[in-house]
Amino acid sequence: MQTNLAEFIRHTPDGAEADAILRKCVHCGFCTATCPTYQLLGDELDGPRGRIYLIKQMVEGAEVTRSTQTHLDRCLTCRNCETTCPSGVQYGRLVEIGRKITEEKVTRPFGQRLLRRVLASFVPNSALFTPAMRLGQHVRAFLPKKLRDKVPARQRPLEWPVAKHERKMLMLAGCVQPAMMPNVNIATARVLDALGVETIVAAEAGCCGAIRLHLGYNDEALDDIRANIDAWWPYVEQGVEAIVMNASGCGATVKEYAHLLRHDPAYAEKARRIVGLTRDISEILPEFEESLVAVTRRRAVHTVAFHPPCTLQHGQQLRGQVEHVLAALGIEVRLPADSHLCCGSAGTYSLTQPTLSYALRDQKLEKLQAQEPQVIVSANVGCIAHLQSGTSTPVAHWIELVEHMLYA
Known part of the structure; x- marks a missing residue:
């Protein structure tokens, strides 16, 4: 993808990074097939390829509109598209640059500004x-x-x-x-x-x-x-x-x-x-597998459904480790058919985009519960809380299951 950066960003670190990322995109569209919001909404601009075009237009000097900001807001930053992309486009970094530009050039409605300011001040502050x-x-x-x-x-x-x-x-x-x-x-x-x-x-x-x-x-x-x-x-x-x-x-x-x-x-x-x-x-735990197997004992939970968080499988590109550890301890781990897709939690997304967030949660839970697990396990606090809010099946962090096998 050829770019011609506008003057406001041409000689900046963000401009250099955006230019390098955009030039890797070959418009193939493979990313749309694994984008949760595109699957829900069916709008090209609510998929990675469409958002990349919007960001390209921004960095080339096109007007930045409230509509552009909305399409970027709807992105979960799940980075599933990065796993899918055959060209290695670092979409997560690009969308953060795009969001930074929209925050500078577009004034949000007061309600949104207030909500985001409260979340940014309150949630990370443990004293509050x-x-x-x-x-x-x-x-x-x-x-x-x-x-x-x-x-x-x-x-x-x-x-x-x-x-x-x-x-x-x-x-x-x-x-x-x-x-x-x-x-x-x-x-x-x-x-x-x-x-x-x-x-x-x-x-x-x-x-x-x-x-x-x-x-x-x-x-x-x-x-x-x-x-x-x-x-x-x-x-x-x-x-x-x-x-x-x-x-x-x-x-x-x-x-x-x-x-x-x-x-x-x-x-x-x-x-x-x-x-x-x-x-x-x-x-870390696979390095201790033999010791871990030696000190754990079988418990009542023997079948779990695992939801791999996007930040684990796409953000950190870590796949299979949790399943391997639990399997070594005698637990059957079942992955749902859509295990690559986001559950809709995505940090504060469930508060800023509740309709999309809960639609994704319900889809995810349907697939997880179809595995008939005793417990649903995941690896991120946000995913666990979000999934638990929609089901009576216990949802826990997988490390809690390992600890239970050691001490209960």
Whole structure:
């Protein structure tokens, strides 16, 4: 795809990146076949190829309209199109550039501006989010269904392991997971403890940056990222083996830190080091497979349906690891026919695009429940909460299942 960048973006990092990405696109349209919003809406402009054309027009100086912004807003950033694309188009990075331009050139309706500002200020701030979630869980039975769907039932916290081990790994606790599903982090630490690894949580580390980044608050997102690097750096210098991620959405973002800070002389090299250490828990446990099999015991759950989050299979390009670990422990893992498609959660998407989000959730649950599982498992807090809101079948993080086989 040939481009002729407009003056406003021609000599900028975003312009150079957009130009390089656009030139890889050969208009083949394979991406439309795996785009969830195109399948729902049937509009070329609500598929990757159409959105790429819109972004091309923007960077070449065409008028940026509210309609353009709407089509980009509807994108889940699931990056399924990247997995499908035979030309290696980095669509996820391109659409973030396109969204940045629309935020600069288009004024949103007041209601949207308010919602997005509240989400960007409230959700990543655990000092605000945690007490609000606790209150919501306390009165959950009395909440309207739409609000109750966003408030998972309160978990009874497991005990954090206290043993010290020579092997140490950092773990990102995250901004919403400790309040919504604290046992995901605790289960991760307990599994690693059983394998002789101590889990460290840096107190000053917070949101990975994804929420503000995807809502268009780029400078604030970069501040979140720098704060995490600062919090982790003393431990990196002390020689931690890895930075463990158990929320695939966070993992996908942290693995982009080097790219996001590539022009920051104070943080570029540190960011590259952080990316090199960052690993999803599904990347770590296969190394301990023999030990894990030896210390686990069969439990009542023997059949699960697995929803691989987009941030795991498309964002991080990690496929098969979760299934392999669970199968090694004697659990039958069933994948639905549409396992490559998004469940509709997509961070704050269920709040900013609820109609599309819930339509995708219901489609996903139909396929998952057709597998007749005892439990549905996934690997991202947002997916788990979103799916659970539409079914009575238990939905859990797969690491919780592993922990149960160790200690129950």
